[in-house]
Amino acid sequence: MIVLRSTGGRRVLPGFGLTLGFSLLYLSLIVLIPLSALVFKTFTLTWPQFWEAVSSPRVLASYRLTFGASLIAASVNAVLGLLVAWVLVRYSFFGKKVVDALVDLPFALPTAVAGISLTALLAGNGWIGQWLEPHGIQLAFNPNGVVIALIFIGLPFVVRTVQPVLEDTEKELEEAATCLGATRWQTFSRVIFPAIAPALLTGFAMAFARAIGEYGSVIFIAGNMPMVSEITPLIIISKLEQYDYAGATAVAVVMLLMSFALLLFINALQAWQRRRTGALS
Amino acid sequence: MSGATALQARVSRVQAGTTEPAWVRWVLITLALSFIGLFLVLPLAAVFTEALRKGFDAYWQAFQEPDAWAAIRLTLLTALVAVPLNLVFGVAAAWAIAKFDFPGKAFLITMVDLPFSVSPVVAGLIYVLLFGAQGWLGPWLQAHDVKIIFAVPGIVLATVFVTFPFIARELIPLMQAQGADEEQAAQVLGASGWQTFWKVTLPNIRWGLLYGVILCNARAMGEFGAVSVVSGHIRGQTNTMPLHVEILYNEYQSVASMLALLALVTLVIKSIVEWRHARELAASAEVPPERPSTSTASDSVWGAPA
Numbered sequence: 001m002i003v004l005r006s007t008g009g010r011r012v013l014p015g016f017g018l019t020l021g022f023s024l025l026y027l028s029l030i031v032l033i034p035l036s037a038l039v040f041k042t043f044t045l046t047w048p049q050f051w052e053a054v055s056s057p058r059v060l061a062s063y064r065l066t067f068g069a070s071l072i073a074a075s076v077n078a079v080l081g082l083l084v085a086w087v088l089v090r091y092s093f094f095g096k097k098v099v100d101a102l103v104d105l106p107f108a109l110p111t112a113v114a115g116i117s118l119t120a121l122l123a124g125n126g127w128i129g130q131w132l133e134p135h136g137i138q139l140a141f142n143p144n145g146v147v148i149a150l151i152f153i154g155l156p157f158v159v160r161t162v163q164p165v166l167e168d169t170e171k172e173l174e175e176a177a178t179c180l181g182a183t184r185w186q187t188f189s190r191v192i193f194p195a196i197a198p199a200l201l202t203g204f205a206m207a208f209a210r211a212i213g214e215y216g217s218v219i220f221i222a223g224n225m226p227m228v229s230e231i232t233p234l235i236i237i238s239k240l241e242q243y244d245y246a247g248a249t250a251v252a253v254v255m256l257l258m259s260f261a262l263l264l265f266i267n268a269l270q271a272w273q274r275r276r277t278g279a280l281s
Numbered sequence: 282m283s284g285a286t287a288l289q290a291r292v293s294r295v296q297a298g299t300t301e302p303a304w305v306r307w308v309l310i311t312l313a314l315s316f317i318g319l320f321l322v323l324p325l326a327a328v329f330t331e332a333l334r335k336g337f338d339a340y341w342q343a344f345q346e347p348d349a350w351a352a353i354r355l356t357l358l359t360a361l362v363a364v365p366l367n368l369v370f371g372v373a374a375a376w377a378i379a380k381f382d383f384p385g386k387a388f389l390i391t392m393v394d395l396p397f398s399v400s401p402v403v404a405g406l407i408y409v410l411l412f413g414a415q416g417w418l419g420p421w422l423q424a425h426d427v428k429i430i431f432a433v434p435g436i437v438l439a440t441v442f443v444t445f446p447f448i449a450r451e452l453i454p455l456m457q458a459q460g461a462d463e464e465q466a467a468q469v470l471g472a473s474g475w476q477t478f479w480k481v482t483l484p485n486i487r488w489g490l491l492y493g494v495i496l497c498n499a500r501a502m503g504e505f506g507a508v509s510v511v512s513g514h515i516r517g518q519t520n521t522m523p524l525h526v527e528i529l530y531n532e533y534q535s536v537a538s539m540l541a542l543l544a545l546v547t548l549v550i551k552s553i554v555e556w557r558h559a560r561e562l563a564a565s566a567e568v569p570p571e572r573p574s575t576s577t578a579s580d581s582v583w584g585a586p587a
Contacts, residue, residue, distance in 0.1 A: 012465050013380050014474035020377040023389075026370045030442055031395055034407040037417060041410050080316050087313040091306055099314070101552045105321050107496070108544035108551075110503025112523040113537045117324040120331055127327065152320055174299045184301055213400025216505030216523070233402035237510065240406065245415055252403045259398040267391060 038256065041249040053250035058226050059235055063254075065143060066232040070211035073150035078204045081158025082196075088159070089166040103159050106152055111216030118149055119221045141223030146231065149217040154207030161203035165196050165273075198273035202266060209262040213255065325541060332538030343535035351517040352525035352536065355433065359508075359521060360501040363440040367497055371448030372490070376482075379456035380464065390453065396445040404442045405510025408435055431513030436521065439507040444497045451493030452486060459485055488558035492551065499547045503540060 042050065053059070087093075088100055106114065122129045122140040129140060139145055169192060177187040215233040222229040232255060239248035300306070333340055343349060374393060378386060396404065410416050412429040422429060429435045463485070467477040483490075505523040512519045520528065526537045 012468055013461060013477070014468075015376060015478075016381045016383075019373040020381070020383070023370060023374040023377055026373075027389075027392060030438075030445055031392070034411055034442070035395075035399075037410045038403070038407050080313075083309060084313045084316065087310050090300070091310055093310050097552070099317055101548050102317060102321050104548055104551065105325065105544060108499045108503075108547040109325075110505060110523045110526070110540045110544070112505040112526050113328060113503075113540045113544075114324065116526065116537060117327045117331070117541075120327050121324060127323065152324070155320060171299055178299060187299075209398050213398070213403070214506075215400065215402050215509075220527075233400050233506065236402050236406060240409065240510065243415075245410065245413075248406060249410065252400075252406050255400050255403055259400065259403075263391065263394065263398045 035256070038249060038252055041246065042253050045246050045250060049246070050250050053247040054254050058230070059232070059251060061227045062230050062232045062235045065146065065229065066212055069143060069146040069150055069231075070208050072147050073154055073211050074204050074208035076147075076151050077154045077158045077207045078200060081155065081203060081207075082162055082200060085159045085162040085166055089163060103156050106155050111153065111214070112220070114152055115149060115217035115220030118152060118217065119145070122148065122221065140221050141229070143222075143229050145221035145223065146218055146229060149221050150211040150214060153214050153217055154211050157207040157210065158200065158203030161199045161206065162196055165199040166192075169195050195276075198269060198276055202269045202273060205262060205266045205269060209259065209266065212258060212262075325545075328541040329538050332535050340535050340538075343529075344539075348517045348520065349525060349536055352520045352522045353539075355436070355520065356502050356522040358433070359437050359440050360498055362437050363444055363501045364494060364497050366441055367444055367448050368490075368494060370445070371450075371452050371493060374449045375452035375456045375486075376478075378453050379459075380461045393446050393449050393453075396442055397450075401443055401504065401506030402510055405439050405507040408438050408442070408511055412438075430511055431515070432519060435511035436508050436519060439511045440501050440504055443504050443507050444500045447497035447500065448490070448493035451489050451496070455486055455489040456482075488554055488561070492554050492558075495547055495551050495554065499544065502543060 045053070084099075084103065088096065088103075119140055120126050122132075122145065124130065124133045124138075124140075126140075132139060139148060173191050174187050177191050178184075182190070213233065215231070215237075218231055219234060222231060222234075224230050224234060232251065236248045236251050236255075239245075239251065301309070374389075377383075378390060409430055411418055412422060412435065413419050414423065414430070416430075429438070463481050464477050467481045472480070502521075503523055504521075505527075508521055509524060509527075512521070512524055514520060514524060514528075516528070522536050522540055526540065529536065
């Protein structure tokens with residue numbers, strides 16, 4: 001046995017070169033080379049041109065809207081997603097399985113369809129809009145609509161990251177806390193919440209990252225007024241439509257850098273989460 | 282006797298201490314269900330109501346329209362190319378990553394996730410920069426009369442990009458958890474590489490694989506942003522179903538309802554796969570299971586950059 005192990009079971013299986021080679025080739029062709037085209041295109045711009053493209057007032061307004069609305073939507077998702085995950089894991093009620101399956105709807109429903117149906121609901125003549133409009137509340141065709149669409153899009157992330165962690169938390173810890181005289185709220189805030197916090201933060205970051213890049217659902221409901229309800233991805237599209245390829249690329253690079261930063265942040269969060277669950281068990 | 286009842290009282294108090302009072306439970310359930318109802322059920326209901334507003338006849342008529350047909354065909358074609366490509370990649374990448382150790386593995390996993398965190402609009406843009414009239418390869422393509430942007434190949438490429446990680450993402454953790462022991466046993470017993478894959482690995486990963494394919498397919502058929510950038514919106518030629526929905530924005534939305542129906546079918550199949558997978562795990566777990574059996578399939582999040 002020892003002899004077998006020392007030769008290393010590593011390369012006993014065939015296909016390492018083939019599968020890794022193919023994976024790297026495919027990854028390069030589909031993802032890496034096209035993405036590098038974006039970077040090289042930016043180098044054709046001089047620094048002042050680049051700065052001009054990514055910091056004009058209209059573009060700045062779109063960053064504010066995109067990041068602001070994404071932050072609000074991800075925060076709402078963190079709170080309500082935790083609530084939904086909690087209810088799905090801890091309680092039993094009629095129709096629970098259906099609700100559990102429905103949570104994934106925003107992943108399965110094409111974003112354009114989501115955008116149109118949310119607009120139909122919230123517009124002045126829609127099922128919800130018609131009750132709100134007399135009171136002067138407008139949820140479609142302004143930044144409110146952007147936030148609502150982004151809440152829809154990000155809904156599953158927090159639920160699906162928190163749910164498995166909540167399932168795995170040990171009841172014994174809660175029993176111990178109760179035996180030691182903790183109230184239910186103390187048990188939640190000091191025992192349960194710290195255990196699920198990394199997952200909650202990961203879900204929040206994922207919902208935020210998705211919201212920043214979202215396009216399909218938002219453009220239908222936003223109204224797309226320059227300076228008011230125009231998101232950054234739409235800026236890229238409208239620059240493209242005016243054949244301003246360099247300008248579109250510059251804004252896209254800014255978005256790409258944001259995505260990279262978030263991806264690294266999420267990876268770090270998950271490493272933290274793994275260390276914590278590893279330390280617990 | 283009195284000691285026993287006192288003990289019982291304490292046990293029930295501890296049990297009560299690990300859940301909430303009934304009224305809190307009901308308030309929380311009601312809040313969660315209202316949120317789900319308002320944000321998920323109502324929009325879904327609105328899609329179907331809008332589509333059927335003018336009755337079934339008008340609904341069917343909208344499908345008879347040649348442009349709608351062309352959109353449906355193009356969407357099916359796109360998914361038919363994109364899903365198998367990413368399936369082959371997913372299996373190959375998961376095999377290399379899960380069964381072998383090599384430097385830079387963690388970095389490779391991050392790169393696989395990259396398309397998830399890139400905005401769909403940026404995904405479309407990069408192909409325009411490569412293959413568009415003013416792009417790197419644009420002049421060469423024009424000279425050879427090959428059209429990629431504003432044509433079907435561009436749509437397929439953009440779709441492949443946005444659905445790139447789905448199957449790999451599903452298989453990598455699954456195959457990592459399973460390890461390489463069974464495959465090594467098969468090798469020792471004289472199986473060839475292909476035999477090992479088809480008879481040992483594939484049966485072990487089939488539910489995860491199916492799960493990934495469902496997610497990949499749903500996204501491939503529903504992608505809007507990336508496809509919108511590269512399509513050129515030529516009616517009857519380069520409009521997929523989601524783009525057709527956009528054009529008909531203010532008309533009755535038969536195609537939208539069809540896509541919504543597709544989403545529901547996806548959810549149903551996904552639930553069945555999860556349920557079958559959980560049952561199989563429970564059945565095979567003669568040794569006490571380490572964790573609740575459903576978690577393998579539902580652990581991962583669609584589109585999750587993990």
